[in-house]
Amino acid sequence: MTDLLPFIEGLPKAELHVHHVGSASPRIVSELAARHPDSRVPVDPGELAEFFSFTDFAHFIEIYLSVVDLVRTPDDVRLLTFEVARDMARQNIRYAELTVTPFSSTRRGIPEQGFMEAIEDARKAAEAELGVILRWCFDIPGEAGLDAAEETARLAVDLRPEGLVSFGLGGPEVGVPRPQFKPYFDRAIAAGLRSVPHAGETTGPGTIWDALNDLRAERIGHGTSAPQDPELLAHLAERRIPLEVCPTSNVATRAVAALDEHPLREMVAAGVLVTVNSDDPPMFGTDLNNEYAVAARLLDLDERGVAALAGNAVEASFLDPAGKARITGEIDAYTEQWLAK
Ligand SMILES: [Zn+2]
Secondary structure, three states, rough: OOOOOOHHHHEOOOEEEOOOOHHHHHHHHHHHHHHHOOOOOOOOOHHHHHHOOOOOOHHHHHHHHHHHHHOHHHEEEEEEHHHHHHHHHHOOOEEEEEEEEEHHHHOOOOOOOHHHHHHHHHHHHHHHOOOOOOEEEEEEEHHHHHHHHHHHHHHHHHHOOOEEEEEEEEEEOOOOHHHHHHHHHHHHHHHOOOOEEEEEOOHHHHHHHHEEEHOOOOOOOEOHHHHHHHHHHHHHHHHHOEEOOOOOHHHOOOOOHHHHOEEEEEEHHOOOOOOEEOEEEHHHHHHOOOHHHHHHHHOOOOHHHHHHHHHHHHHHHHHHHHHHHHHHHHHHHHHHHHHHO
Protein backbone atom coordinates (compact mmCIF):
# COMPACT_ATOMS: atom_id res chain seq x y z
CA MET A 1 0.00 0.00 0.00
CA THR A 2 1.34 3.46 -0.89
CA ASP A 3 2.06 5.95 1.84
CA LEU A 4 -0.73 8.48 1.50
CA LEU A 5 0.59 10.92 4.10
CA PRO A 6 2.42 13.22 1.62
CA PHE A 7 -0.80 13.44 -0.43
CA ILE A 8 -2.88 14.08 2.68
CA GLU A 9 -0.53 16.79 3.96
CA GLY A 10 -0.97 18.91 0.85
CA LEU A 11 -4.68 18.20 0.46
CA PRO A 12 -6.93 21.21 1.19
CA LYS A 13 -9.18 20.19 4.09
CA ALA A 14 -12.04 21.32 6.31
CA GLU A 15 -12.39 20.38 9.95
CA LEU A 16 -15.74 20.30 11.75
CA HIS A 17 -15.01 18.86 15.19
CA VAL A 18 -12.08 20.48 16.97
CA HIS A 19 -12.01 22.23 20.32
CA HIS A 20 -10.53 25.68 20.94
CA VAL A 21 -8.56 25.09 24.17
CA GLY A 22 -8.07 21.43 23.20
CA SER A 23 -6.12 22.60 20.13
CA ALA A 24 -3.45 24.38 22.16
CA SER A 25 -0.22 22.73 21.01
CA PRO A 26 2.84 22.53 23.30
CA ARG A 27 4.20 25.57 21.41
CA ILE A 28 1.09 27.60 22.30
CA VAL A 29 0.84 26.28 25.86
CA SER A 30 4.49 27.19 26.42
CA GLU A 31 3.79 30.78 25.29
CA LEU A 32 0.76 31.03 27.57
CA ALA A 33 2.62 29.44 30.51
CA ALA A 34 5.44 31.99 30.10
CA ARG A 35 2.83 34.74 30.45
CA HIS A 36 1.55 33.25 33.71
CA PRO A 37 4.54 32.02 35.72
CA ASP A 38 2.37 31.25 38.75
CA SER A 39 0.67 28.36 36.90
CA ARG A 40 1.94 24.81 37.42
CA VAL A 41 2.21 24.21 33.68
CA PRO A 42 5.85 23.85 32.56
CA VAL A 43 7.30 26.30 29.99
CA ASP A 44 10.13 24.03 28.87
CA PRO A 45 9.17 22.07 25.68
CA GLY A 46 10.64 18.79 26.99
CA GLU A 47 8.78 18.99 30.28
CA LEU A 48 5.65 19.99 28.38
CA ALA A 49 5.78 16.85 26.25
CA GLU A 50 5.84 14.88 29.50
CA PHE A 51 2.98 16.97 30.88
CA PHE A 52 0.89 16.22 27.77
CA SER A 53 1.18 12.43 28.00
CA PHE A 54 -1.95 11.52 29.90
CA THR A 55 -2.84 8.16 31.33
CA ASP A 56 -6.64 8.06 31.30
CA PHE A 57 -9.71 10.21 30.73
CA ALA A 58 -9.62 11.74 34.23
CA HIS A 59 -5.99 12.75 33.71
CA PHE A 60 -6.90 14.20 30.30
CA ILE A 61 -9.56 16.40 31.98
CA GLU A 62 -6.95 17.52 34.54
CA ILE A 63 -4.51 18.57 31.80
CA TYR A 64 -7.30 20.21 29.82
CA LEU A 65 -8.36 22.26 32.84
CA SER A 66 -4.81 23.39 33.58
CA VAL A 67 -4.61 24.71 30.01
CA VAL A 68 -8.01 26.40 30.49
CA ASP A 69 -6.45 28.10 33.52
CA LEU A 70 -3.74 29.67 31.31
CA VAL A 71 -6.32 31.58 29.29
CA ARG A 72 -7.01 34.53 31.58
CA THR A 73 -7.27 37.70 29.52
CA PRO A 74 -8.77 38.66 26.17
CA ASP A 75 -5.22 38.86 24.84
CA ASP A 76 -4.60 35.22 25.86
CA VAL A 77 -7.79 34.29 23.98
CA ARG A 78 -6.59 36.16 20.89
CA LEU A 79 -3.16 34.50 21.02
CA LEU A 80 -4.60 31.02 21.49
CA THR A 81 -7.11 31.42 18.65
CA PHE A 82 -4.71 32.88 16.10
CA GLU A 83 -1.97 30.36 16.89
CA VAL A 84 -4.45 27.47 16.59
CA ALA A 85 -5.27 28.81 13.11
CA ARG A 86 -1.52 28.93 12.34
CA ASP A 87 -1.24 25.22 13.23
CA MET A 88 -4.23 24.58 10.95
CA ALA A 89 -2.69 26.51 8.05
CA ARG A 90 0.44 24.31 8.31
CA GLN A 91 -1.81 21.29 7.70
CA ASN A 92 -3.56 22.93 4.74
CA ILE A 93 -6.82 23.21 6.65
CA ARG A 94 -8.77 25.86 4.72
CA TYR A 95 -11.88 25.99 6.88
CA ALA A 96 -12.63 25.02 10.47
CA GLU A 97 -15.61 25.15 12.76
CA LEU A 98 -13.91 25.58 16.10
CA THR A 99 -15.84 24.52 19.19
CA VAL A 100 -15.50 27.28 21.76
CA THR A 101 -16.75 27.02 25.35
CA PRO A 102 -17.26 30.69 26.28
CA PHE A 103 -18.67 29.72 29.69
CA SER A 104 -15.24 28.42 30.83
CA SER A 105 -13.76 31.86 30.12
CA THR A 106 -16.53 34.18 31.30
CA ARG A 107 -16.88 32.16 34.51
CA ARG A 108 -13.19 32.79 35.15
CA GLY A 109 -13.68 36.53 34.91
CA ILE A 110 -12.80 37.30 31.29
CA PRO A 111 -15.21 40.08 30.27
CA GLU A 112 -17.72 38.69 27.78
CA GLN A 113 -17.39 41.56 25.31
CA GLY A 114 -13.60 41.29 25.46
CA PHE A 115 -13.83 37.56 24.84
CA MET A 116 -16.02 38.00 21.74
CA GLU A 117 -13.78 40.75 20.35
CA ALA A 118 -10.69 38.60 20.89
CA ILE A 119 -12.01 35.57 18.97
CA GLU A 120 -13.37 37.79 16.19
CA ASP A 121 -10.08 39.69 15.90
CA ALA A 122 -8.21 36.40 15.63
CA ARG A 123 -10.73 35.05 13.11
CA LYS A 124 -10.32 38.04 10.78
CA ALA A 125 -6.52 37.97 11.10
CA ALA A 126 -6.43 34.21 10.44
CA GLU A 127 -8.44 34.64 7.25
CA ALA A 128 -6.43 37.62 6.01
CA GLU A 129 -2.94 36.46 6.99
CA LEU A 130 -3.15 32.65 6.95
CA GLY A 131 -5.97 31.94 4.50
CA VAL A 132 -7.84 29.91 7.14
CA ILE A 133 -11.57 30.55 7.44
CA LEU A 134 -12.77 30.08 11.03
CA ARG A 135 -16.33 29.72 12.25
CA TRP A 136 -17.50 29.14 15.82
CA CYS A 137 -19.62 26.55 17.53
CA PHE A 138 -20.45 27.67 21.08
CA ASP A 139 -20.91 24.60 23.22
CA ILE A 140 -22.47 23.94 26.59
CA PRO A 141 -20.07 22.16 28.97
CA GLY A 142 -22.59 19.48 29.96
CA GLU A 143 -20.94 18.73 33.31
CA ALA A 144 -21.44 22.34 34.44
CA GLY A 145 -25.24 22.01 34.55
CA LEU A 146 -28.15 24.11 33.41
CA ASP A 147 -26.67 27.42 34.62
CA ALA A 148 -23.89 26.90 32.10
CA ALA A 149 -26.47 26.05 29.45
CA GLU A 150 -28.39 29.24 30.20
CA GLU A 151 -25.20 31.33 30.09
CA THR A 152 -24.01 29.74 26.84
CA ALA A 153 -27.39 30.30 25.16
CA ARG A 154 -27.43 33.91 26.33
CA LEU A 155 -23.88 34.56 25.05
CA ALA A 156 -24.68 32.88 21.73
CA VAL A 157 -27.99 34.60 21.10
CA ASP A 158 -27.47 38.05 22.68
CA LEU A 159 -23.80 38.65 21.91
CA ARG A 160 -23.67 36.56 18.77
CA PRO A 161 -20.28 37.16 17.17
CA GLU A 162 -20.23 37.33 13.37
CA GLY A 163 -18.40 34.01 13.00
CA LEU A 164 -20.84 32.01 15.13
CA VAL A 165 -22.69 29.36 13.11
CA SER A 166 -23.70 26.64 15.53
CA PHE A 167 -24.59 25.56 19.04
CA GLY A 168 -23.19 22.44 20.71
CA LEU A 169 -23.04 20.32 23.81
CA GLY A 170 -19.88 18.67 25.12
CA GLY A 171 -18.52 17.13 28.30
CA PRO A 172 -19.44 13.75 29.74
CA GLU A 173 -22.56 11.96 28.49
CA VAL A 174 -22.98 9.49 31.36
CA GLY A 175 -25.34 11.06 33.88
CA VAL A 176 -25.91 14.11 31.64
CA PRO A 177 -29.08 13.31 29.64
CA ARG A 178 -29.40 15.31 26.40
CA PRO A 179 -33.15 16.11 26.63
CA GLN A 180 -32.68 18.54 29.56
CA PHE A 181 -30.88 20.92 27.16
CA LYS A 182 -33.83 21.18 24.76
CA PRO A 183 -34.94 24.71 25.79
CA TYR A 184 -31.44 26.11 25.18
CA PHE A 185 -31.13 24.45 21.79
CA ASP A 186 -34.62 25.71 20.91
CA ARG A 187 -33.48 29.26 21.61
CA ALA A 188 -30.27 28.90 19.63
CA ILE A 189 -32.08 27.30 16.66
CA ALA A 190 -34.74 30.04 16.73
CA ALA A 191 -31.88 32.56 16.45
CA GLY A 192 -30.63 30.81 13.30
CA LEU A 193 -27.84 28.69 14.77
CA ARG A 194 -27.33 25.06 13.71
CA SER A 195 -27.51 22.22 16.23
CA VAL A 196 -24.38 20.05 16.64
CA PRO A 197 -24.32 18.24 20.00
CA HIS A 198 -21.84 15.54 20.97
CA ALA A 199 -23.75 12.25 21.31
CA GLY A 200 -23.06 8.54 21.39
CA GLU A 201 -19.35 8.88 22.17
CA THR A 202 -19.38 7.21 25.58
CA THR A 203 -23.04 6.13 25.68
CA GLY A 204 -25.28 4.08 23.40
CA PRO A 205 -27.42 4.93 20.37
CA GLY A 206 -30.27 6.12 22.62
CA THR A 207 -28.29 9.31 23.26
CA ILE A 208 -27.99 9.91 19.51
CA TRP A 209 -31.78 9.51 19.10
CA ASP A 210 -32.21 12.04 21.94
CA ALA A 211 -29.86 14.46 20.18
CA LEU A 212 -31.88 14.08 16.97
CA ASN A 213 -35.34 14.23 18.51
CA ASP A 214 -34.90 16.68 21.40
CA LEU A 215 -31.98 18.83 20.27
CA ARG A 216 -32.79 18.66 16.52
CA ALA A 217 -29.18 17.80 15.71
CA GLU A 218 -28.08 18.55 12.14
CA ARG A 219 -24.76 16.81 12.68
CA ILE A 220 -23.64 14.48 15.44
CA GLY A 221 -20.39 14.95 17.35
CA HIS A 222 -18.79 11.47 17.37
CA GLY A 223 -21.84 9.16 17.09
CA THR A 224 -19.44 6.29 17.77
CA SER A 225 -22.17 3.98 19.05
CA ALA A 226 -24.50 4.52 16.05
CA PRO A 227 -23.58 1.18 14.38
CA GLN A 228 -25.08 -0.65 17.39
CA ASP A 229 -28.51 0.37 16.05
CA PRO A 230 -29.10 -0.48 12.36
CA GLU A 231 -32.32 1.55 12.33
CA LEU A 232 -30.41 4.61 13.53
CA LEU A 233 -27.69 4.11 10.90
CA ALA A 234 -30.35 3.88 8.19
CA HIS A 235 -32.00 7.04 9.53
CA LEU A 236 -28.70 8.98 9.54
CA ALA A 237 -27.95 7.82 5.99
CA GLU A 238 -31.42 8.63 4.66
CA ARG A 239 -31.55 12.10 6.24
CA ARG A 240 -27.92 12.85 5.31
CA ILE A 241 -27.10 13.67 8.94
CA PRO A 242 -23.29 13.64 9.08
CA LEU A 243 -21.17 12.12 11.81
CA GLU A 244 -18.07 13.92 13.05
CA VAL A 245 -15.76 10.97 13.62
CA CYS A 246 -12.53 11.40 15.64
CA PRO A 247 -10.75 8.00 15.57
CA THR A 248 -7.66 8.67 17.71
CA SER A 249 -9.67 10.58 20.30
CA ASN A 250 -12.07 7.62 20.59
CA VAL A 251 -9.18 5.30 21.40
CA ALA A 252 -7.46 7.80 23.74
CA THR A 253 -10.63 8.20 25.82
CA ARG A 254 -11.33 4.43 25.59
CA ALA A 255 -14.65 4.94 23.81
CA VAL A 256 -13.19 2.42 21.34
CA ALA A 257 -10.73 -0.28 22.44
CA ALA A 258 -8.35 0.01 19.47
CA LEU A 259 -8.15 1.80 16.11
CA ASP A 260 -8.70 -1.47 14.27
CA GLU A 261 -11.98 -1.90 16.13
CA HIS A 262 -13.25 1.55 15.20
CA PRO A 263 -16.79 1.36 13.71
CA LEU A 264 -15.90 3.77 10.87
CA ARG A 265 -16.26 0.98 8.28
CA GLU A 266 -19.79 0.11 9.40
CA MET A 267 -20.79 3.77 9.24
CA VAL A 268 -19.50 4.14 5.69
CA ALA A 269 -20.94 0.78 4.59
CA ALA A 270 -24.38 1.94 5.77
CA GLY A 271 -24.12 5.01 3.54
CA VAL A 272 -23.74 7.55 6.37
CA LEU A 273 -22.01 10.83 5.48
CA VAL A 274 -18.84 10.52 7.54
CA THR A 275 -16.35 13.29 8.25
CA VAL A 276 -12.94 12.84 9.87
CA ASN A 277 -11.79 15.17 12.64
CA SER A 278 -9.14 15.55 15.35
CA ASP A 279 -11.15 16.71 18.44
CA ASP A 280 -8.33 17.84 20.84
CA PRO A 281 -5.35 17.07 18.60
CA PRO A 282 -2.21 17.88 20.66
CA MET A 283 -3.76 16.34 23.75
CA PHE A 284 -4.38 13.11 21.84
CA GLY A 285 -0.98 13.25 20.12
CA THR A 286 -2.53 13.64 16.68
CA ASP A 287 -3.48 16.16 14.02
CA LEU A 288 -5.99 16.19 11.19
CA ASN A 289 -3.49 14.80 8.66
CA ASN A 290 -2.87 11.81 10.90
CA GLU A 291 -6.63 11.25 11.33
CA TYR A 292 -7.00 11.14 7.53
CA ALA A 293 -4.15 8.63 7.34
CA VAL A 294 -5.87 6.49 9.99
CA ALA A 295 -9.20 6.68 8.14
CA ALA A 296 -7.53 5.85 4.82
CA ARG A 297 -6.05 2.72 6.37
CA LEU A 298 -9.29 1.65 8.08
CA LEU A 299 -11.33 2.22 4.92
CA ASP A 300 -8.63 1.03 2.51
CA LEU A 301 -8.79 4.27 0.51
CA ASP A 302 -6.64 5.51 -2.36
CA GLU A 303 -6.00 9.19 -3.18
CA ARG A 304 -9.44 9.70 -4.73
CA GLY A 305 -11.07 8.06 -1.72
CA VAL A 306 -9.21 10.38 0.64
CA ALA A 307 -10.19 13.37 -1.51
CA ALA A 308 -13.83 12.24 -1.31
CA LEU A 309 -13.54 12.14 2.48
CA ALA A 310 -12.22 15.72 2.44
CA GLY A 311 -15.19 16.60 0.21
CA ASN A 312 -17.58 15.13 2.80
CA ALA A 313 -16.36 17.63 5.40
CA VAL A 314 -16.93 20.51 3.02
CA GLU A 315 -20.42 19.24 2.19
CA ALA A 316 -21.29 18.75 5.88
CA SER A 317 -19.96 22.17 6.87
CA PHE A 318 -22.00 25.32 7.47
CA LEU A 319 -19.97 27.32 4.99
CA ASP A 320 -21.91 29.28 2.35
CA PRO A 321 -22.36 27.63 -1.09
CA ALA A 322 -19.74 29.80 -2.81
CA GLY A 323 -17.17 28.98 -0.12
CA LYS A 324 -17.99 25.27 -0.39
CA ALA A 325 -17.62 25.34 -4.17
CA ARG A 326 -14.23 27.06 -3.87
CA ILE A 327 -12.75 24.53 -1.44
CA THR A 328 -14.22 21.58 -3.34
CA GLY A 329 -12.61 23.01 -6.49
CA GLU A 330 -9.26 23.24 -4.68
CA ILE A 331 -9.56 19.62 -3.51
CA ASP A 332 -10.34 18.41 -7.04
CA ALA A 333 -7.59 20.45 -8.68
CA TYR A 334 -5.00 19.31 -6.13
CA THR A 335 -5.99 15.65 -6.54
CA GLU A 336 -5.93 15.70 -10.35
CA GLN A 337 -2.55 17.44 -10.34
CA TRP A 338 -1.16 14.92 -7.85
CA LEU A 339 -2.38 11.92 -9.83
CA ALA A 340 -1.03 13.36 -13.12
CA LYS A 341 2.51 13.48 -11.68
ZN1 LIG B 1 -15.38 16.91 21.04
